[in-house]
Amino acid sequence: MSQVTFAKLATAAISIALSAAATEPADALEFTDSEIRIIRQHSPLGPPPPDPSNRFAEDPAAARLGQSLFFDARFSANNDVSCATCHIPGLGFANGAQRGTGTGGQLTTRHVPTLLNNAYNRWFFWDGRADSAWSQATQPLENPIEHGADRLQIAHLASHTPEIRAAYERVFGSMPDLSDRTRFPEHAAPTPDVSPRARAWRSMSVADQHAVDRVFTNLTKAISAYEREIVSRDSAFDRFAANIGSHESASAIPESAQRGLRLFVGRGNCRLCHSGPNFSDGEFHDTALPRSGGLRDTGRWGGTRRLLMDPFNSGGTFSDGVRPVLRFVAPRQDSSGAFKTPTLRGVARTGPYMHTGQFKTLREVLNFYSTRENIPRTHGEQGIIRRLDFTESELDDLEAFLESLTGRPLPQELLTAPPSPE
Template sequence: MLTPEQIELAREFSPLPEPPADPTNAVYEDLDAALLGQALFFDTRFSSNGEVSCATCHEPALGFGDGRKLAKGVAHHPRHSMTLWNVAYNRWFFWDGRKDSLWSQALGPLEDAREHGSSRLEIVHALADAPELVRAYTEVFGAFPNVSDSSRFPAAGRPVAEQPRHPHQVAWDTMSADDQRTVNRVFTNFGKLLAAYQRQLVSRRAPFDVFVEGLADNDPEKLAALSPSAQRGFTLFAGKAACHICHDGPTFSDLEFHSNRVATGEGVDPGRALGVLQLKVDPFNGASEFADDGGARATRKLQITPRGWHIPGEFKTPSLRNVAVTAPYMHEGQIATLAEVVHFYSTLEGAAPPDPKGEKLITAVQLTDAEQADLIAFLESLTDESLPAELRAAPAPADNATR
């Protein structure tokens, strides 16, 4: 049984409220936008080899991850694919937080040579070539621009800051500023559609949530949802093991950046220290003309995020909801199982040395074998994959004859 204090604490983790509003995306709650976004999410036509979609690395049956250590799209990626469960609750996106909205995040993989390997001009043309998608786009955003004049809208192209002579950059430079803006508008709308879909990937009725409800209404059936071992695991999580220092609140993440001292592979991944610099100069950040709230939200959010504040090696605290179905773990997929994660925090075996300038939040919490088993049982009680089946696959093609 939990003490009254522990019961109070449990309420800080459940229930998970509705995802926060996103005023930077005018269509974030639009169901037509979500349905079209869902079709785009599973569509391989927006990749350079015609084989990669978002679902390649965010497979619904694999916890919206890919089960791989490191991601692979058109080419190999140096980081582990993140789960998309409860992604709409995030403040910052990617392991290093280099994006500040869900719609702007989606633009990254499309133009990343290792993921979709495409470019915004190819995306806009691929859309223009698919009448059923243009029809659905028009219903959400109004007219789709005419991009058929190839002297104004080259077949492929995007800004490539680091390579001024890249053919994509050269093609982009031939365009007028107005035509570039037209392409950027459709491209950012593409991201807003994907965001509207992903916002629905919510998981908030895990056995732990049922148990916390049971604490409130004293319903023995609900209280039985959490085994005695998992209950002990919770008291460790928010007690002796001090996981809640970072994995705090109803998403089980403080949504900010820390080092948990997990050792990384070759090379140095600066994590948030670089991500925050990239975010400030991102042409699609929340302060850009493409944010539908006129930049109101981002100005505050970006201003309170100073440059050079983060030390290298900090990554976003992942949510722990559905963590039992999203192995392997960490930004490079360094750890294969939950048992190994718990063993790591318990002993810090193989940990990277602490950065002398860094936080001092991680210490070996030294759990006994029985305590480790309890903590694992608790983490396993955070699973809820009851999302309706029709949201886990490409939508059924609309029957045009009956529309």
């Protein structure tokens, strides 16, 4: 190596070192004991809570089958929609748009929520109309503007596809014989209408309906087992929280993010709803969001009624165990217009935001909470949400903190269809 080359390399090395030093935070903020206690409520994120309604939730074979189904567009009316159509792995398992696009290009009525950390939820959908991930998955499959499929179509497809059938039987035992089309029509579902699908469903015996529902819910239990693996954790914030109060924490997140964290747990009061290690209380709030068109959405009010009527809720025949909280669900007057608190883990990658998807960026969300402009007067409200008048610098800090909640990348093998469902 010539002296000139060596000198150039040495200069480059010094330059890189200086650059690294320049990006390192100057110092860690001094947090009070009270702040530290609250910050530690948010980290680390442990394993998802058990799902008593799905005894296959932790079964790796069920998860591989579920992963295969998740990416399979054949489970839709026009072979054009899979779960991954709206829950795009590269976009934090959201879709990057205000609304989801279902079969035939139809738009969903609400924004697509991320599936990151879905297994930590107590309720599912923005309005909580399902109490398990597997019962949630039954609904978009049969929703005419999402997959537009029906449970007979789905059961027949699973039955006729050798690799899916084999994977199914390995996990759930033998699949029923669905070959008699007089007993098991090509298409049927218990929709509340007079459509051919609904009539076909009513023509079936209760025992045959039950057999199909068992296959249908087993398939969604497999999807749920896959979704349990989609976990965002080990973020820069977690590294900061693990060492808070020590010198090591200074290098975990920038000083700006630390200032944002202080606002998050302090003056901003964000942590009241975005609480715990998953940054969500899992419950429902009316934030007086400006109307973004359409009829008033009753949110949790309607969701509660649908949950209680859902035969696939955790108290139903196809559940492996009731979730204790279901027993105490009842429509409550103050739940109208309330929507589920989303997790903030990975939030920087899952825009747009809110159940309406009306805010494209985190900055717009933060501005909404800061200024409280254009909030509807007639809307139900949460008295604790008050105008905060954050400065531009404070908004920068909050945004930096939210960026620090991005977890380590998920294993690549979880982001695409597996080579085989088995």
